[in-house]
Structure formats: structure tokens, C-alpha cells
Amino acid sequence: MFLDSVLTRNAALARYAAHLHDSGAIPADTYVMDLDAVGANAALLAAEARRLGLHLWFVAKQFGRNPELVRAVARHIPRFAAIDPAEARTLRAAGARAGNLGHLVQLPHRALPQMLAWRPEAVTVFDEANARAVSDAAAAAGTVQDVLVRIEGAPGVVYPGQEGGVPLTGLDAFAETAEKLPGIRIAGVTGFPCVLCDPASGTPQATATFDLVLGARDLLARRGHRDLLVSAPSATSAATLPLLAERGATHGEPGHALTGTTPLHAHDPHQPEQPAYVYVTEVAHRLADGRPAVFGGGFYARAGTVEALVPRTGARLAVAPAPAENIDYYRLLEPGPAQPGDTVLLAFRTQVFVTRSTVAVVAGLSTGRPRLTGLYDPLGRAF
Numbered sequence: 001m002f003l004d005s006v007l008t009r010n011a012a013l014a015r016y017a018a019h020l021h022d023s024g025a026i027p028a029d030t031y032v033m034d035l036d037a038v039g040a041n042a043a044l045l046a047a048e049a050r051r052l053g054l055h056l057w058f059v060a061k062q063f064g065r066n067p068e069l070v071r072a073v074a075r076h077i078p079r080f081a082a083i084d085p086a087e088a089r090t091l092r093a094a095g096a097r098a099g100n101l102g103h104l105v106q107l108p109h110r111a112l113p114q115m116l117a118w119r120p121e122a123v124t125v126f127d128e129a130n131a132r133a134v135s136d137a138a139a140a141a142g143t144v145q146d147v148l149v150r151i152e153g154a155p156g157v158v159y160p161g162q163e164g165g166v167p168l169t170g171l172d173a174f175a176e177t178a179e180k181l182p183g184i185r186i187a188g189v190t191g192f193p194c195v196l197c198d199p200a201s202g203t204p205q206a207t208a209t210f211d212l213v214l215g216a217r218d219l220l221a222r223r224g225h226r227d228l229l230v231s232a233p234s235a236t237s238a239a240t241l242p243l244l245a246e247r248g249a250t251h252g253e254p255g256h257a258l259t260g261t262t263p264l265h266a267h268d269p270h271q272p273e274q275p276a277y278v279y280v281t282e283v284a285h286r287l288a289d290g291r292p293a294v295f296g297g298g299f300y301a302r303a304g305t306v307e308a309l310v311p312r313t314g315a316r317l318a319v320a321p322a323p324a325e326n327i328d329y330y331r332l333l334e335p336g337p338a339q340p341g342d343t344v345l346l347a348f349r350t351q352v353f354v355t356r357s358t359v360a361v362v363a364g365l366s367t368g369r370p371r372l373t374g375l376y377d378p379l380g381r382a383f
Contacts, residue, residue, distance in 0.1 A: 001304035002261055002347035003316070005269045006278055009260075010037060014345055016362060016370045017278045018311040021343045025372055028282040029297035030358040031350065033063060033259070035373065036366035037276035039072035041258050044272055046076040048238045049252065052245040057081035057099035057121075057231070059255035060091055063277070064352035064359045065380035067094035068373060073258060079121060081233070081253045085111045087353070090380045092118060100148065100231060100253070103190060104162060106130050112137035116145055122187055122229065124148045126164040128177055135183030146187035148231060149174065151216045153191055154208035162192065168212050171219055179223075188229025188250070189216040195235045195243065202267025204240045206247060214248060237262050238272045261349055266304065275347065279357075281331075283310075283342045290335035292317070294344050296328040298357035303348040305331070310344055313337040319346070328355075352378045 006014055017032040026032065042058070049056050058077045063069050065087050071094055074080075079099030082088035085108065088101055098120035101107055106126055107115055116123070116137050125131040125147050138145040152158075152165035166174045178186055194210035197203065210232055217228050232244050233253035244252050256262045260273040281294045299305060305319045313336075320332040338344070352359060359376040375383040 001266045001306055001349055002275055003307050003309060003345075005260070005265060006275045006347045007309070008269055010034060010275050010365075012365045012370065013037070013275070013362070014278055014309070016365065017280050018343050018345060020360065020362075020372060021280045021282065026280060026360045026375065027358055028280065028295040029356070030280045030360050031064065031277050031298060031352055032280055032360045032362060033066065033069060034274075034276040034365050035068055035072055035361050035363040037260070037274040038063070038069050038258055039075065040366070041260060041273040041276065042073040042076040044238060045241075045254050045257060048241050052241055054241055054245055054249065055251045056236075057251060057253050058096075058258065059083070059233075059253050061087060061353040062255050062261075062351050063259055064376065064378045065090045066359050066361060066376055067380055068361045070094040070096055070380075077254070083353075085115060086379065088115060094380075100124060100190075100251075103148075103150065103231070103233070103253075104192065106164075107134075109133045113141065116141060116143065119143070120145075122146050122148045124150050124190055126150045127166060128174060131174075131178050131181060131184060135181035138183035143183070145184050147178075147184045148188045148190045148229060149186060149216065149220075151189055151191040151209070151212050154212055157193065157207050157209045159193070165191065168215055168219070171216055172223075175220060175223055186220060186225055188231065189213050189220065190231040190233070193234030194232035194249075195240050197235050197263035197267075199263070202264045204235055204243060204264055206243060210247065217248070235262050235264065237264060239264055256349065263349070266349075277347070279346045279348065279350070281344050281346070283338050283340050283344060284330055285340055287332070291320070292333045292336070292338040293330040294333060296331050298350065298352070298355045299328050299331055300348070300350045300354065303350060305346060305348040308333055308344050308346045310336070310338045310342050312342050358383075
């Protein structure tokens with residue numbers, strides 16, 4: 001999906017990743033992350049957000065909650081949107097501050113005392129029961145916590161496994177209850193996804209869920225709530241920040257833009273964010289029909305994996321589709337000049353936190369003095 005982009009705009013990363021594997025410094029099934037590029041992307045996004053009067057909460061799940069990368073991002077975007085408590089703890093330990101907690105995954109009730117003690121800017125709640133739980137925990141600590149109301153997504157827009165939220169038609173009733181809870185204050189609204197890229201062209205477009213979120217903001221404003229936050233995540237990048245500003249959002253949540261791997265980047269290699277990672281594996285064996293099988297562990301069902309590069313021969317081999325029932329032991333390539341032990345490079349959309357991959361961080365590529373700075377598991381723990 002991103003192989004052309006990496007080879008065109010960050011060829012040094014591809015070369016160094018291949019060298020690291022060939023030399024035995026990194027194993028197969030490793031994501032090699034360009035620390036310099038991630039930091040530069042964060043700086044670019046922060047500057048564009050300031051220009052437009054927007055605020056950002058960064059997301060780290062796609063690059064494995066890696067502490068080196070978190071610190072590089074946090075120098076420019078200090079606060080994070082954590083996917084779950086484990087991520088929140090890892091990011092906070094790396095020095096970032098809590099922005100939005102609970103957006104994609106609600107905070108477990110028993111984790112609330114610890115999470116709220118960090119004084120996050122916002123906690124997202126999907127329903128009355130979670131609003132009460134946050135209120136009870138905050139009140140017990142003697143504080144009032146700002147919450148964002150997650151609005152139920154429009155039909156056909158919500159991803160499977162990510163359902164939930166207050167229906168717009170039920171927001172009045174929800175607000176009437178929430179306004180009486182002593183430990184929370186309704187601070188704004190959010191939904192997911194608010195922006196998606198057209199599969200054919202990569203053009204970013206607002207979704208029907210974004211419209212529902214704006215309708216929710218207006219309803220709460222009519223109830224007397226002021227200075228409401230509107231967080232409009234998904235596909236947040238330099239190219240989509242103007243869209244967020246034009247539509248009245250106050251916050252974006254960049255994730256894949258930090259590594260130059262949104263769907264827009266796959267279609268347009270001239271986007272300002274640099275591609276910042278490659279996936280490194282090796283040929284495990286060849287089938288009788290000549291197809292090479294590469295070691296897996298880091299492939300992702302929604303990755304859009306298309307092509308692999310075999311640096312030894314220069315061959316670019318098509319990647320065979322994997323059915324939904326596939327277990328990620330191997331991935332098959334189309335027949336071509338590749339032998340067991342050969343290094344193979346791929347570049348595709350990933351979510352490192354759901355893999356079993358190694359994450360290798362490299363620095364100095366931007367100055368021509370690359371070095372491997374650390375090896376980590378997919379949850380950000382150093383080897």
C-alpha cells in the first residue's frame with residue numbers, strides 16, 4: 001500500500017531496515033520506525049493545527065505505544081488520546097499527558113480512580129451508566145471531570161466492534177440526567193469516524209457521523225452549554241485539518257499521519273507527512289508451485305498489503321490475499337526470485353498493538369548517520 005511512497009520519499013529507511021535484518025541486528029517480523037520522520041511529522045501537524053486554531057490529541061496504538069516515538073511526538077503534541085488503560089499508562093510513563101481517555105474503548109470502572117487522578121482534559125462516555133461511573137469516581141476524589149459525549153455513529157459508518165454511543169435522538173434525555181451528576185461536566189461531543197478517505201481516490205470526506213456530532217453540539221448549546229469541544233477523529237492529517245476547522249471541530253486525533261500512512265498518503269505521495277516505517281520479514285520457505293512464504297506476525301486484516309520488495313534481487317512480488325480465517329503464521333507471495341532466508345520489505349497500514357511484532361527504532365536517518373536505538377515489543381516494552 002505504501003511501498004512506492006517509502007521507496008520514493010524515504011529510501012534511506014528501506015535500505016537501513018534491510019541492512020539491519022541482513023546483519024542480524026533485528027529479527028524477521030519487525031517494524032522499523034524512523035524516529036526523525038515521526039518527530040518531523042508531529043511538528044508539521046502541530047504547526048498546522050496552531051495556524052487553524054485547532055487542538056490535537058495524538059494516538060499511538062498504530063506504532064506500538066513506543067516510548068521513544070511517544071517522546072518525539074509529545075515534544076510537539078503534548079497530550080494523547082489513549083485507546084485503553086494499558087496504553088494510557090504506557091504513554092504517561094513516557095512523559096506525555098492525558099488528553100482524551102475512553103474514546104474508542106470505555107474506561108473500565110475499576111480503573112477510573114487511577115485514570116481520573118491524572119486530571120485528563122476529557123473522558124469520553126458512551127452512555128448514562130459510564131457517565132455515572134465517572135461522576136462517582138470524580139466526586140469521591142473531590143473533583144469534577146469534563147466529559148465528551150460519544151454520539152452513536154450513522155448507519156453504515158461504524159466499524160464492527162466499535163459500536164456504542166448516545167443516539168442523537170436520546171441526547172436530550174441523556175443530558176438531563178448528566179447535568180445533575182455532581183462529578184462531571186458536559187464539555188463537548190465526539191464520534192467515530194468523522195472523516196474517511198474515499199477508497200478510489202483517497203480524498204478525505206466528512207462522514208454522516210460528523211454531521212450527527214455537529215447536531216449534538218448544537219442541541220447541547222441550546223440547553224445552555226457553552227464553549228463546547230468537538231473532537232472529530234479519523235484520518236486526521238495536515239490535509240484534513242482544514243476540513244475539521246471549516247466544519248467547527250476544536251480537536252483532531254492524529255495517528256497514522258504521524259507515520260505518513262493514512263489512506264490519503266497511499267494515493268498521494270506528495271502529502272507533507274513523511275512515510276516513517278517499513279515492515280521487515282524474510283522468506284521462510286517456498287511452496288512446490290514456486291510461491292515464497294514469508295514469516296508473519298505483523299500483518300493486519302485491513303492493511304491493504306499489495307506488494308513486497310526482495311532487496312537481494314530487486315524483485316517486487318505481489319502479496320496474495322489472506323482470507324479472514326487465516327492465522328498469521330505466514331503470508332504468501334506470488335512466484336518470483338526469492339529464496340528462504342531472503343530479506344523482504346513491505347509497507348502497509350498497520351496497528352502494531354494488535355500484532356506480535358518487534359518494533360525497532362532508528363534515529364539519524366535525516367542526517368545520514370543512522371543508528372538502531374532500541375528494540376521493543378508491540379506494547380512498548382524494551383527488550
